[in-house]
Structures are given as C-alpha cells and as structure tokens.
Amino acid sequence: MSDKITTAVIREKKGRERITALTAYDTPMAALLDEADIDILLVGDSVGNVVLGYEDTLPVTMEEMLHHVKAVRRGSGRSLVVADMPFLSYGAGADKATSIMNAGRFLKEGGANAVKLEGGTGIAPLVAQMVEIGIPVMGHIGLQPQSINQLGSYKARGRKRGEAEALLESARALDEAGVFALVLECIPRQLAARITAAIRVPTIGIGSGEFCDGQILVTHDILGLGKNGVPRFVRRYLDINSLMAAAVREYASDVRRGGYPSPQEGYDMPESELEGLR
Numbered sequence: 001m002s003d004k005i006t007t008a009v010i011r012e013k014k015g016r017e018r019i020t021a022l023t024a025y026d027t028p029m030a031a032l033l034d035e036a037d038i039d040i041l042l043v044g045d046s047v048g049n050v051v052l053g054y055e056d057t058l059p060v061t062m063e064e065m066l067h068h069v070k071a072v073r074r075g076s077g078r079s080l081v082v083a084d085m086p087f088l089s090y091g092a093g094a095d096k097a098t099s100i101m102n103a104g105r106f107l108k109e110g111g112a113n114a115v116k117l118e119g120g121t122g123i124a125p126l127v128a129q130m131v132e133i134g135i136p137v138m139g140h141i142g143l144q145p146q147s148i149n150q151l152g153s154y155k156a157r158g159r160k161r162g163e164a165e166a167l168l169e170s171a172r173a174l175d176e177a178g179v180f181a182l183v184l185e186c187i188p189r190q191l192a193a194r195i196t197a198a199i200r201v202p203t204i205g206i207g208s209g210e211f212c213d214g215q216i217l218v219t220h221d222i223l224g225l226g227k228n229g230v231p232r233f234v235r236r237y238l239d240i241n242s243l244m245a246a247a248v249r250e251y252a253s254d255v256r257r258g259g260y261p262s263p264q265e266g267y268d269m270p271e272s273e274l275e276g277l278r
C-alpha cells in the first residue's frame with residue numbers, strides 16, 4: 001500500500017495526476033474507499049440529506065458531524081479525511097474564536113486531517129487564520145448547498161459573466177489565504193478550466209466538468225444507494241438499492257416460510273446436557 005495521503009501530497013498532484021475523492025459517513029464505507037485507493041474521504045454535511053433523513057444540509061450539527069468524522073477516521077488509513085464544517089459553525093454563524101475552535105475540534109477530537117468550508121472572498125481571512133495555526137482548509141465555491149435558502153435552487157452557478165468573475169475572484173482569494181484544494185460545485189466546464197489555470201492549488205470538481213484537477217461525488221449516488229434523486233452530472237456505477245431490496249425480500253420470505261434458520265445455522269446442545277433438563 002502507498003504512503004498516507006497528506007494535504008501536501010494533494011497539492012503536489014496538481015498538473016501531474018488526477019485526484020479522486022468521495023464522501024464517507026461511516027466506518028465500513030471508509031474502509032472500502034480507503035482500500036480502493038481513493039485519495040480524499042470527505043465527511044460531507046450531505047450526511048444530513050443522504051443518511052440522516054433531513055431535507056437539506058442545514059440542520060446538521062457539530063456533534064452529528066463529529067460522530068461521523070470519528071467513524072470515518074476509524075475506517076481509514078491511507079486516505080486523507082476531510083471534515084465538512086456544518087452551517088452556522090463558522091463564518092457569519094459564529095465569532096472568529098468559535099469558528100476556529102469548531103474547526104480544531106474536527107482535528108483534535110475527530111481525527112480529521114483537514115476541514116472544508118463553503119464560501120468565497122468573505123471567509124478568506126478566517127481561512128488564513130485557520131491555516132496559520134495548523135488547520136488545513138479545503139475551500140468550496142460555486143453552488144454552496146448551505147446557502148440554498150438564499151439561492152432558491154440547486155442549479156449551476158457562474159453562467160453569467162458577473163457571477164463568473166466573482167467566482168474567479170473568490171478562488172484567487174482562497175488560494176492566497178492558503179487552502180490546499182478547492183471544491184468547485186456545479187459551475188460551467190469553461191469557468192472551471194479558467195479557475196483551475198488561475199490558482200496554484202488543485203480544484204476538485206463536482207458537476208463542474210473534465211478540466212478540474214480532481215473529482216468528487218457522493219458515494220451513495222454512484223452506488224445507487226438510497227432513495228434520493230441524483231443530479232445529471234452523477235454517473236451511476238451500480239444499482240445497489242435493487243440488490244439490497246431483493247436480498248431483504250428473500251430473507252423475509254425465508255423467515256415466513258420457515259426456511260431460515262436451518263439446523264446448521266443454529267447451535268446444538270450436547271445430548272448429555274439435554275438429559276435431565278426439565
């Protein structure tokens with residue numbers, strides 16, 4: 001197995017080797033992705049809508065995120081574990097000291113290697129402070145799901161020149177602030193190419209085309225796990241839902257008809273012990 005992936009390794013991959021990233025929320029999935037040589041395991045706040053049954057990512061709390069980050073840490077070895085900072089745990093939602101403390105908790109208590117923050121130029125000074133004290137930060141611009149109430153939809157961002165320019169400016173500010181990588185969510189391919197060329201650190205695209213330095217998707221989406229609909233940029237590699245549903249139906253039918261368990265799937269008591277048992 002190759003060496004532990006660090007934030008420095010991720011930076012060095014820019015222009016040399018494409019970076020692979022997927023979401024992970026629990027120990028077995030983290031172990032599977034780690035063994036499959038995925039570079040970055042993001043414990044996304046998408047845990048809210050993907051596994052916790054929330055409508056969006058906004059209700060997710062620090063404690064819920066920490067719980068999942070710890071589980072992912074226990075399952076991973078080589079991959080870089082990045083913890084997503086939930087809505088209101090940083091930036092405008094918390095004062096500077098609290099924001100930094102919250103970020104630090106993911107490293108200190110959760111065992112994460114880095115944190116991810118949604119936001120552009122406005123959060124660049126906070127990012128610089130986190131980086132300064134040793135908390136590696138991954139940026140996230142474009143479609144920012146935590147701003148869904150402001151955006152009104154999960155549509156692509158940056159299709160108009162003004163918005164595209166603002167995104168380029170944000171990317172440069174975050175690069176300057178010291179992020180080690182930048183997630184570009186749902187922006188046009190051509191704009192992603194411009195940003196990728198304009199900054200020193202790798203861009204990790206989600207629905208942002210082929211010119212990014214790496215790609216990230218929600219693992220449940222590529223495996224077809226769960227009932228959530230998927231955006232058009234997702235490629236489905238498996239329909240695990242159908243496989244699981246068929247297996248569960250077969251189990252239920254075996255139990256109902258008395259086909260499970262068989263004598264071999266139980267424990268026997270020695271005859272000598274049975275004798276005299278009242």
Ligand code: KIV
Nearest residue numbers: 023044045046206217
């Ligand atoms: O929470 C999440 O899953 C994300 C994406 C970038 C995949 O932020």
